[in-house]
Amino acid sequence: MTTRRTGRLRRTGIAVAITVGATAVPLAANSSLSAATKPVKGGTLVVATKDAPVGFCLNQTNSNASEISVHQAQETLFEQRVDGKTVPYLAESASAIASLDTGTVDYRTWRVKIRPNIKFSDGTPLNADNVILNITAWRGRVAGVTGAGDLAVIANGNWTGARKVDDLTVDITFDLPIGDIGESLYGSGRQRIRSTAWLSQKVADQGSAKGCKNWFDGTGPFMMESINTDKTEIVLVRNPNYWRKDANGVQLPYLDKVIIKVVSEGVQRVNGLKTGDYDVAWFTAEVDTTQYKTLSRMAKNKKMKLVQSKPEYFPQIFLNTSEKLVTGAANPFSSLDCRKAVIQLFDRASYVKARGNGVLKANDTVLGSVTPGYTKAGMFTFDKTAGNASLDKCLTAIGKTTLEFSAPHDTNLDSQKNMEFIATMMATNSNNRIKLNLRAIPTNTIILQYFGNAHAFQPFQVLEGPGMSFNQLFLKGNISSSPRAAATFKALGQPLNLLSVSKHKFTDLDLLYEKALANPKPANAAKDFQAAMKIWQENALSIPTWSLFYFMAGGKQVNGMGELQLLKGGQAKKASNWGIKMTNIWLSK
Template identity: 30%
Template structure:
């Protein structure tokens, strides 16, 4: 059963994963196949076999989902073990998954969720309304024993979650909330855990029990995460074949992009997940020669940007933010660091997303204006404009950071650099322990999903934006059900971001999944009769992955 047309028309993909700070951007597809398509005629899927899949980072804190801080690699692994109540189709509209239906009342402040019959967790326990309620309460900080960080605020607009009958849950919200289905997906982060995992005092992050297509076999930190087929998985493909097709999938954290590219080229890895035009430029010749399969697209693109901490000097000063914005040559950055394959970003909302504007009025490269605003900053504070930018310790990102440093030096702006690993950079952001940070975040979907990142009341408003106009737009956009009016609200907010230079946008992301020629089914089977979602910015399903020969 599908959602009502009204609900599907309003809900869109949430791509909310906690920031993945790395070299990235977005724009045009650079794939050997059509953007978003699987390469060639893959033929009928076969069952059996295994793949080794290299990801950009380890998930140090584990997968106690309510409490986890999952960047993209963690989300990818979570999609292997857990299912969500809803999932996106090709257009990003939310369709039921573990839910059989998700229906709002006329005012969008009460939602009825019917739970799918016959679904079991990996430990054999039943998925029912009670465990769904407990999961939702755990995410929003209302379940004893679980202490969430991010989702307490993300889901604070939920007033109550009630079990209506053994297979029905009703969510009551504090305000009308047309985008709620997007939050029930949360880029695949809002998976349903078994009661035993929810109640595990010491091992919730390690003893993973979902309803997903694979079950945890072994996790060795910083080495590998191995999952084996769930033989009792509830989904079958259109031909009635039991899913998933693979017998086993092994993830390996490989932070260095070049090492991932080399690994898929040599056959060390069956699959890799990479970001950015530079990686595509390395992989494209391999795809053209038939050495690998490659899918690259900017669907539901994130944005790579410089995030200023507006709660401390120098970026509590608008002239400082404008000086940096005018001092960066983004076209040069696109050419030298994105291989010309990623579009310069005008704001956080990429083309095709509600709120997108081709021209937001964001400052264009102008050395004279950069010097003018740097001088205004010095006049107001008595100090030269000088600060430190934090970035994730990756060789490619280091080169990008050094290019930006050189560009700003041409305007007389001193930018020092400091690097750390991805997890530590996220921790710094949470603690406000930075001046400027090189970030990648805000993937496409309903703009209401950005409320948590920008509203002044949010604990994960990393940039410490405190702008009444932004707050009003976020509040108004959340409750508005008319799509045309919502578009106007978020377009206006986009222009406000540019005017106040709340972030310094660089490029939109370009994500790539590359694999050996015998690996197929990256996007998985159809979703409730609809084509599956093609965005790669928050991982992809593994239910439909298969290899030539299978277990033969």
């Protein structure tokens, strides 16, 4: 046991044509460990994050901040390196092979080899049968696990199935070609593998103590020990079956326990780090810029440790193009002129200067330069004269004298201040002809409302770099142009545009995305991604704000943050939008 600074005890048969991936290699969590920095086993890490999860069933949607707990227990077939490339993790390799129906390598069939000798926390093996069950569940074909309206079912709408080759090999099939399966199997870290028992639970049991609404499992370094009623405290303990060791052969993880607490305000998380109540805390530069400055100064003076993601997340204000909202109310942003007006009257430089606090940089296009979809083509810029001319046309089109709409924002104070600034800016730049009605709504509720066509003006962070596979889920009008997909989802009662935040109907944009995603050559794919983004931008479908990063801070006693190695694949991302894995974290005595 160690002691906190406060004196309180610490809580404690088919031809393979093209292969991507890696062969089995020795495991290494820390690439270089000298005797002086030899990790100490044991101890309890207390982590503060912003949001509580709604639940853990596949048809429940959580915010980024609330995902930190499941990432300690669940892992993905592919992981993302610090340079953005996806590499095999639970998988050993992936190869494009000839499809049965065409006899050619058309990138519609991929053979995935699973890394051997991996077990779930319940002791059962990770094998082909389990991976097939996971894929079947992602596709919404496991009774009770998923249901109508499930976002994951639409996200995996291009997957057509999986078949067993042997105990550690699976062939995964797609409707439309996929040039890089790694991004699809990573899925921004959300294509996590669950145990067979967890995926086989009955609907009646989902609300029980060990049901999916309250419990999760996986192959990861930790497993659940307890969770309180409102999910604001989750206790994880070491998984005795974990499959990884460090470079010196020491079994991972180093920690005995991780306690994750929900602390909604960033300033409270910083104060808790200072007092020693928390060892590590999650932050987003979207609302925690003041906290970032404070923690950066402390890190410079060696009073705190700080790791951050790259600024490769791109928050937008998505403009819903539906003629009517789910309430039946008319939507002014079905008019291109109304959409152009709010974009042209959005003074991004002033917004970033005032609310970015000298920490964030403006993003003048929808996607940042780290993505292959980056282009300035078709992008409207701040121009009061042009904006008011567009507003004149907008008001004529909708028969109003004022462009008025609701402006939802998260319940924390900084989110409210961000939206208040936008409301004042829009009113000023439009001569009081644009009025935003602010509405505070919890993050997890807002997410479902956006996909449910509840709002016209939608501040939302779902776009990221450097890949495009995850982005296309939200940028396309329909998840697939395939007749098979249309028939399949009609039978399931699932709308093809469920994940489309803008609800647009630009099929030429969708087809360009599908063409780009099918191309195994990144340079060629980039041209089509950029052509698609030109269509998005010239139709004024969203307002870019800034390039965003996420960061994690830890006390001086915390070691290993941002240093996790992905086997032979290289170093993991220093931080993601959900946080960091605690696999290699250890505490100084």
